[in-house]
Amino acid sequence: MLHSNLLRLVARGSSSRLMSTATKLTTVEVNDETGIATLTMNRPPVNSQNVQLLLDLQASISEIENNKSRGLILTSAHSNVFSAGLDIFEMYNTDVERLRTVWTELQNVWIALYGTSLPTAAAINGHAPAGGCLLATACEYRVMRPNFLIGLNEAQLGIIAPKWLMSGFTNVLPKRVAERALTQGRMFTTQEAFEAGLVDEIASSKEEAVEKCAAFIGSFAKVNPLARGLTKLQFRADNIKEFEKIREKDVADFAALASSPEVQKVMGTYLENLKNKGKK
Numbered sequence: 697m698l699h700s701n702l703l704r705l706v707a708r709g710s711s712s713r714l715m716s717t718a719t720k721l722t723t724v725e726v727n728d729e730t731g732i733a734t735l736t737m738n739r740p741p742v743n744s745q746n747v748q749l750l751l752d753l754q755a756s757i758s759e760i761e762n763n764k765s766r767g768l769i770l771t772s773a774h775s776n777v778f779s780a781g782l783d784i785f786e787m788y789n790t791d792v793e794r795l796r797t798v799w800t801e802l803q804n805v806w807i808a809l810y811g812t813s814l815p816t817a818a819a820i821n822g823h824a825p826a827g828g829c830l831l832a833t834a835c836e837y838r839v840m841r842p843n844f845l846i847g848l849n850e851a852q853l854g855i856i857a858p859k860w861l862m863s864g865f866t867n868v869l870p871k872r873v874a875e876r877a878l879t880q881g882r883m884f885t886t887q888e889a890f891e892a893g894l895v896d897e898i899a900s901s902k903e904e905a906v907e908k909c910a911a912f913i914g915s916f917a918k919v920n921p922l923a924r925g926l927t928k929l930q931f932r933a934d935n936i937k938e939f940e941k942i943r944e945k946d947v948a949d950f951a952a953l954a955s956s957p958e959v960q961k962v963m964g965t966y967l968e969n970l971k972n973k974g975k976k
């Protein structure tokens with residue numbers, strides 16, 4: 697009988713294994729030939745990041761680190777959204793403790809993904825605003841399907857994203873381009889993101905995006921994994937150290953900001969607009 701602690705479960709034919717997790721909102725599938733794990737977010741309709749999805753992502757990243765996979769590809773089970781970012785419903789009309797938990801778990805996912813020594817790539821098969829862009833830019837490589845949007849839109853919402861949340865973004869874009877995009881809260885189309893260097897390749901389907909991500913991870917086949925991983929972490933060490941210094945204060949700052957009447961009002965209006973959009 698299947699149960700949550702079952703470790704390896706043959707899923708689709710013999711070429712890939714669905715690794716069981718104790719989770720429901722993510723799945724991990726390891727390709728038997730390449731040894732690369734695909735981590736799929738599956739929280740319909742838009743993979744908005746509630747606490748459960750954030751916890752499941754952490755559990756899946758740990759699982760992939762522990763099962764000796766050669767790399768991690770992050771993608772979405774949905775046809776037009778990679779991830780809509782934080783679940784705004786979960787942050788609206790709630791208590792400060794819940795807001796602290798949301799932010800702590802977002803931090804935990806980011807540091808798990810940004811700070812893993814494994815090769816990582818995002819197959820961005822749909823829109824990736826805000827927290828969706830955060831996850832994609834925590835990875836080392838990005839392949840995106842055409843005609844979607846990606847970016848950190850916080851400034852558009854009247855919110856200041858902390859430095860760690862921007863750091864994946866500022867790693868991949870020239871400083872001037874990053875500053876302008878962040879101050880504008882700009883959402884890039886796939887083509888614009890490719891031209892700016894925010895995504896590395898464009899793929900016409902999710903399958904092609906996953907293949908291109910696998911080819912990127914495969915490019916390290918002849919590199920010593922320890923040397924590769926430590927080199928990666930040296931590049932990221934400054935951002936990680938800065939983050940570790942402020943992480944507690946950052947949780948307190950976020951909880952104070954997000955619980956303030958002004959920001960709660962912005963969230964309420966934003967949610968109304970999202971709901972009404974569905975009725976049009």
Ligand SMILES: CC/C=C\C/C=C\CCC/C=C/CC(=O)SCCNC(=O)CCNC(=O)[C@H](O)C(C)(C)COP(=O)(O)OP(=O)(O)OC[C@H]1O[C@@H](n2cnc3c(N)ncnc32)[C@H](O)[C@@H]1OP(=O)(O)O
Pocket residue numbers: 741742744745776777779780781782783784785787823825826827828849850853855856857954959962963966970971973974
């Ligand atoms: C407004 C926030 C204010 C304050 C936050 C406070 C502090 C934050 C500090 C900074 C950190 C930010 C990190 C974040 O991630 S904040 C979240 C920002 N996310 C967004 O702005 C994305 C909003 N969504 C969209 O733009 C579109 O939904 C999207 C392009 C992703 C998909 O479009 P599509 O047309 O395919 O679907 P929709 O019809 O719009 O949506 C389908 C249903 O999903 C619901 N939905 C969408 N996004 C969210 C979300 N982020 N949280 C919760 N629910 C979401 C939407 O309401 C629809 O629901 P139904 O109407 O079908 O019930």
